[in-house]
Amino acid sequence: MTPATATDATPGQEFPERMRWAAKGVSAHDLNAELDRLHRATGGPGRVLALARTLNLIVVPSPDRREKEVERALDGLGHHTPSRTLVLRMHRTARVDAALVMECQMPAGAGRVGLCHDRVVLSMDAARLEHSASFLAPLLLTDLPTVVWLPEAGSDIPDPRLLERTQYVLVDSGSGGHEDLARLADLAAETRVHDMAWGRLVYWRAAVAAAFEPAQSRALLPDITEVELRYEVEGLQAALLLAGWFAARADWRPGAVESQDGAARVVAASADGGEVAITLTAADCQGGCGGVDHVVFRAGSDEIEVGRSGATSSLRNMFAEAIQPEPSFARGYAPAVTAAAAMLNGAE
């Protein structure tokens, strides 16, 4: 092991303080010892510091082009969700290298408590990544939720055993291709998935539910024959997820998606043997709308329309919301993504 330690802290500096440590050829035991030493080193007379960790976050290796995005997200993590963060990366050397950062927010003013959290970047070869769960196990803090983040929805989970230690998986299906939905459907059958794209649809799900709340609207539910869904140009996955949710909730069995006049069209069989035509059309949606622009349900001559007045651009960045361990975030997701995947795969 060849360690190197450095600190960004300067005397009199109030916040934030960062302490760094790096070493090559480390064991989990080395890392725990170093984390422990750094935690102890942060305290001292006149410095009241608490370790603030609300969850264990494991970040699986992502392509180089995503690295900056991952860095940005993790840099902001301490403000909303201080975590024990374990970032996995792949390298070619047959050993584990580690870089550790401990960041402490030292508030100004006497009697205030500072908060610290830590991040460990672990680089290992492919063979070790395949058994990374065994390396990470001693580093995880007990009794805290553990989340695996796939920065790219199509990324592989390098060691399936990671899922045994995980309460949920964080992804953004909006960041990948629509082919990822099938994989996410499989994942959702196995564990809880917090899909940021699903979070962006929170307004649309609430708005659709509210639109059918009046008795006269609810009466139309069995008679729906058409659904028209306009989505943001880059938001086909979001549209499929929402359409999948409609199908799952209304007990429609969707067929395969087909391309027709620049739109995507799905015919679903309703429970009473009827047909529901779902049309997905790309639209120019400026200012952020959670991927969807407009939804219309038709039952004979009646129409129920849901617009995007409540969908705001704040929905674009769901990381802070999706990383929270609230199970309600994933409510309804598994059947929705399964139905969406069925549309892409041909039929349910």
Add this chain to the structure above:
Amino acid sequence: MSAVTQPETLPENVFAADVEKALPPPTTLVIFGATGDLAARKLLPAVYNLRRGGLLPERFHAIGIGRSESGDDAFRAHAREAISSYSRTGIDGDTWESLEPRLEFLQGDLDDHGLYESLGERIAKLDADGPPAQRVFYLAVSPAFFGTIAQSLASAGLSDEAKVPARLMIEKPFGHDLETALALNDEISSAFDESQVFRIDHYLGKETVQNLQVMRFANGILEPVWNRRYVEHVQITMAEDIGIGRRAAYYDSAGAIRDVIQNHLMQLLALTAMEAPVRFDADTVRDEKVKLLRSVRRYTAAEVPDYVVRGQYGSGWVGGEEVPAYVDEEGVPDDSRTDTYVAMRVEVDNWRWAGTPFYLRCGKRLPRRVTEIAVQFRPVPHLPFARSDLAEAEPNQMILSVQPDEGASLRLVAKVPGQSMNVRPVQMEFKYGTSFLGDSPEAYERLLHDALLGDATLFTRADEVEQEWRIIEPILERWASDLQGPEIYESGSQGPGEANRLLAIRGRAWRQI
């Protein structure tokens, strides 16, 4: 200087009342097995740190005894290296310089009576410059020598309390089964009075284990709920990620049940479940522990499979490294049936705990090193919050973490901020490392210091050891005659699948290791 005849009633030490830090009386510590592994890793660093902390008397000497040809200088060099390698505080020049001249070495064979005569002469020489110092004999050697050493010390007149206080410190294992434990106790008691014997279970020296008593008996809110009415079950876990290393010779004949369950876990069980002692002194606390151990249900050999599961590690991955199966470890026979994992359900048949099971488990080559006591409280009778994913709102749990992070936490359910009535578990947590400035002493420091002070509260009494063996005995009997060996579990896994069966009622499940 000859021994001073003591008056029948000693006057009170009027200075002691104001003194916070207790210093032991003048002491000569004799370490049998002084060049061995235990002395290097634990004892010598403990002596050093006690010296560093100002917790040893001015008149203190340590005599190391070993079979290897070695003089004082070589022993001092060995001690310095051991302290540099294993002391939690490293080594500093001043402390070492004050300790070094107090270390001596005596070479000899433990079976040779001449060794004990030489030891007596060496002690007498050290006593020449003042009143006789108390003698503390630490047996860091194989248990096979306990009886021989104790009786040889007695024959040489070194155990006689009438002349000068003398104590015998021994390490587990205290016997291989009930019969050998009784024989060992007989052998030792023929040479030393029970009040002179300090049996070490180093778990009792850990801060959290001591804190368990403070948590339970100094906090009014816990005692009313610490019983069968409010506690659904208790899980006591001691998991290790390491294998057996080079201990095959000992471990293969002991297994996890003798190595851990019979001593450490039975002690943790007793401390978790016992009644409040009237005073925190040696005999009162140990009386309560014995009472508790007596109320543990003895299973018949036929019942054992329903309550106890054993396993043996196979190959797998731990800590990012590929590790071999137990039977492929150096020195282990290919057909070994030794248990490296044991899980058992313990029923405590008394008024407080009847019907509330205690689940004990220990094992090697599990995913991580953790020792903890998890008290799971009963769920609330009715949850009035609709649509709030209550499956996630698990019952309250109090976790006392013994290692690696000593501390305690309480799991509560809280509302997630926001418009919806969503709930999820949150942890109220306290860690020694971050709640108190300064390091906790190593368990051996605390225990050695207590023994020098003559305080046996954290040591195991003979009747405790015997009760522990009485609980284990039917299991050993059953396993000896059982054709089916331990279930093989993959290294790095949670242990044998069969262990889940023990808890598989009312939604119980083992905590993840």
